[in-house]
Amino acid sequence: MIRLNKVSLNLGKTDHSLSVQFQLPAFEVTAGEIVALTGPSGCGKSTLLNLVSGLRIADKGEIIVDGVNLMKLSPAQLDRHRGTHCGMIFQTFHLLSPFTALENVLIGLRFSDRNQKYPKKRAIDVLERVGLGDRLHARPDELSVGQRQRIAIARALVGNAPILLADEPTGALDPRTGLEIFHLLKRIAEEDNRTLLLVTHDPSIAREMPNNFDCSELIKPRELTADEEVTGS
Amino acid sequence: MNFFFMAWQYLKFRWLVSLLTISGISTGVALVCAVLALRHESEKALSRDAGLYDLVAGGKGSPLQLVLSSVYHLDSPTGNIPYKEYERIRSDPRVEWAAPVGLGDNYLGYRIIGTEKHFFDLPDREGNLFFELAEGDVFQDRFDVVLGSQVAQASGLKIGDSFFGTHGLIEVAGAEVHRDFPYRVSGILAPSGTAQDRAIFGTLKSVWEIHETEDLLHSAIQGSAIMADHKTRETTAILVRLETPGLRLWMADEIREGTDGIAAIPINEIMRFQQGILGPVQKILLAIAGVVVAVSCLTVLITLQQAAERRRRDIAILRSLGAYRREVATLVFSEGLLLTGGGILLGLLIGHGGMAIAVDYFREATGLILNPWRIPSNELYALLIMALSGALASTFPAISSYRRTPIDDLQLSE
Numbered sequence: 001m002i003r004l005n006k007v008s009l010n011l012g013k014t015d016h017s018l019s020v021q022f023q024l025p026a027f028e029v030t031a032g033e034i035v036a037l038t039g040p041s042g043c044g045k046s047t048l049l050n051l052v053s054g055l056r057i058a059d060k061g062e063i064i065v066d067g068v069n070l071m072k073l074s075p076a077q078l079d080r081h082r083g084t085h086c087g088m089i090f091q092t093f094h095l096l097s098p099f100t101a102l103e104n105v106l107i108g109l110r111f112s113d114r115n116q117k118y119p120k121k122r123a124i125d126v127l128e129r130v131g132l133g134d135r136l137h138a139r140p141d142e143l144s145v146g147q148r149q150r151i152a153i154a155r156a157l158v159g160n161a162p163i164l165l166a167d168e169p170t171g172a173l174d175p176r177t178g179l180e181i182f183h184l185l186k187r188i189a190e191e192d193n194r195t196l197l198l199v200t201h202d203p204s205i206a207r208e209m210p211n212n213f214d215c216s217e218l219i220k221p222r223e224l225t226a227d228e229e230v231t232g233s
Numbered sequence: 234m235n236f237f238f239m240a241w242q243y244l245k246f247r248w249l250v251s252l253l254t255i256s257g258i259s260t261g262v263a264l265v266c267a268v269l270a271l272r273h274e275s276e277k278a279l280s281r282d283a284g285l286y287d288l289v290a291g292g293k294g295s296p297l298q299l300v301l302s303s304v305y306h307l308d309s310p311t312g313n314i315p316y317k318e319y320e321r322i323r324s325d326p327r328v329e330w331a332a333p334v335g336l337g338d339n340y341l342g343y344r345i346i347g348t349e350k351h352f353f354d355l356p357d358r359e360g361n362l363f364f365e366l367a368e369g370d371v372f373q374d375r376f377d378v379v380l381g382s383q384v385a386q387a388s389g390l391k392i393g394d395s396f397f398g399t400h401g402l403i404e405v406a407g408a409e410v411h412r413d414f415p416y417r418v419s420g421i422l423a424p425s426g427t428a429q430d431r432a433i434f435g436t437l438k439s440v441w442e443i444h445e446t447e448d449l450l451h452s453a454i455q456g457s458a459i460m461a462d463h464k465t466r467e468t469t470a471i472l473v474r475l476e477t478p479g480l481r482l483w484m485a486d487e488i489r490e491g492t493d494g495i496a497a498i499p500i501n502e503i504m505r506f507q508q509g510i511l512g513p514v515q516k517i518l519l520a521i522a523g524v525v526v527a528v529s530c531l532t533v534l535i536t537l538q539q540a541a542e543r544r545r546r547d548i549a550i551l552r553s554l555g556a557y558r559r560e561v562a563t564l565v566f567s568e569g570l571l572l573t574g575g576g577i578l579l580g581l582l583i584g585h586g587g588m589a590i591a592v593d594y595f596r597e598a599t600g601l602i603l604n605p606w607r608i609p610s611n612e613l614y615a616l617l618i619m620a621l622s623g624a625l626a627s628t629f630p631a632i633s634s635y636r637r638t639p640i641d642d643l644q645l646s647e
Contacts, residue, residue, distance in 0.1 A: 053553070055552075055643075075558065076558070079555055079556065079558070080557075082552075082554070082555045083554065083555020083556075088553050094546070094553070094643065096547055096550060096551075097547075098246035099239075107551070108554050110234050110556075111551070111555035111560070112554065112555050119234075155554070159555075
């Protein structure tokens with residue numbers, strides 16, 4: 001389902017003027033697998049998610065998702081890949097403030113399942129599934145942080161994307177709510193047989209995940225090219 | 234969910250900025266609409282009056298003054314012309330219709346025009362009678378009068394009512410009232426949308442009788458010799474329609490050469506007046522309106538650019554959900570179109586609504602009836618140019634959104 005092979009990406013200079021590079025020799029996840037991506041801050045967990053979603057393009061290597069090498073896709077094809085294959089969930093929810101819960105989910109559906117015949121019914125079904133059937137018309141600022149993350153999960157689910165990419169989905173929540181959200185996400189992924197890559201710092205969450213991938217060694221100081229060594233840049 | 238709905242939601246979310254931007258655009262559009270529509274309507278209304286007559290003959294003076302006083306019932310007359318000139322012109326085989334205009338008095342500021350019964354036989358350019366009586370009949374007795382529709386409405390006079398004329402062409406406090414000569418209303422004209430609506434038409438004989446009697450009285454009081462050889466009666470102006478309008482230049486020359494007076498071609502004088510005096514004023518107003526619209530379009534550009542800048546995170550979110558670059562650009566562009574479209578529609582409403590409110594005042598002041606809701610073709614062109622300018626202004630932030638890469642903007646806080 002997802003295979004990364006000899007992927008490298010120049011990430012530029014860090015705060016300490018150190019030029020760094022993301023390097024991943026191999027990474028493979030099968031369809032329906034649930035994996036926690038762990039490691040310290042800045043180790044490249046989010047970069048890995050962004051490479052799988054096509055938000056970042058690697059400099060070298062292969063990124064195969066559902067049999068397609070993302071490195072060979074045009075920007076528009078990458079947009080399409082995100083819409084059809086990836087449901088993204090962010091730490092700070094990334095909801096659109098002017099829109100209600102239902103509208104946020106409908107917007108997600110607008111770009112993920114463009115031929116959906118009954119978008120409103122589909123969006124309401126998904127919102128009910130995440131427990132927000134009674135807050136369809138509430139705007140994000142009228143909801144608790146836990147409810148906001150539920151909208152974000154509904155938005156990620158609504159287009160039936162086979163891959164869920166969750167970047168620290170519990171990071172902005174209190175421990176109890178965080179655990180609720182994690183369980184919801186895991187349960188849905190299992191029920192729907194969706195692939196879930198979940199970035200987390202929380203050891204208790206990582207322990208509950210069937211698979212863990214340690215991202216600690218992904219970012220390294222960048223090796224200079226022969227030209228750069230000559231010019232000293 | 235379509236982009237216009239999404240754009241509308243964003244505009245509602247930033248309602249104050251949106252409202253201010255739309256207000257700016259609508260102010261410019263309203264100005265442009267009002268100036269263009271007013272110009273079109275006033276030209277049309279002025280031409281409607283001027284087009285009724287091919288020639289106006291009168292005493293020596295300014296041709297424009299002669300036209301304004303005898304056709305539009307504005308300004309002072311130039312002087313008199315012998316009545317026999319009228320008789321000569323009327324008997325000319327090239328003349329289709331001619332009528333004298335004798336001025337001297339007013340009632341409530343509305344001029345009393347002394348003329349003859351066949352004045353009401355004036356045909357319009359399609360060959361139908363121009364004047365239409367709403368009530369009563371044309372004058373039968375020499376002190377009968379026919380009221381223009383606006384006079385009837387303003388004065389409240391009805392058929393059979395009497396009133397006294399006041400000396401002079403405008404209403405002045407303390408002016409002499411001709412109490413020995415009551416007028417009687419015999420008819421009321423239907424509205425024509427011309428200056429005739431605010432005139433009172435009586436007989437020329439009544440004008441002569443009132444003023445000759447007054448002059449005799451004054452002469453007697455002052456002990457001076459009795460004046461007036463009554464055979465040398467005069468009229469203020471002569472209105473003429475020709476069998477062939479193309480002959481008006483020759484006829485005008487003939488009148489100028491054969492009399493002490495002048496002859497003017499109303500439509501030429503009015504066009505000169507519009508181009509010479511009204512034209513530059515309208516150009517200045519249009520230039521001001523153009524600047525306002527340009528500033529408004531710049532405001533759209535700045536507003537959208539700022540909105541797109543503030544919404545970099547939202548645009549990145551849409552891209553992360555699978556929106557194409559062109560789709561986020563379309564969304565930003567749609568916002569620009571809604572702002573511009575809203576501003577244009579509101580401006581149209583304010584511009585023409587303002588005219589609708591001012592139409593009564595305009596009619597009172599000039600006698601011209603304007604149609605405030607008619608949109609002339611040059612206004613449509615102006616609106617099209619403004620819409621295109623707004624669309625152009627919306628293009629820049631749309632391109633800017635198109636070019637952004639979402640990954641950095643996703644890190645931005647709300």
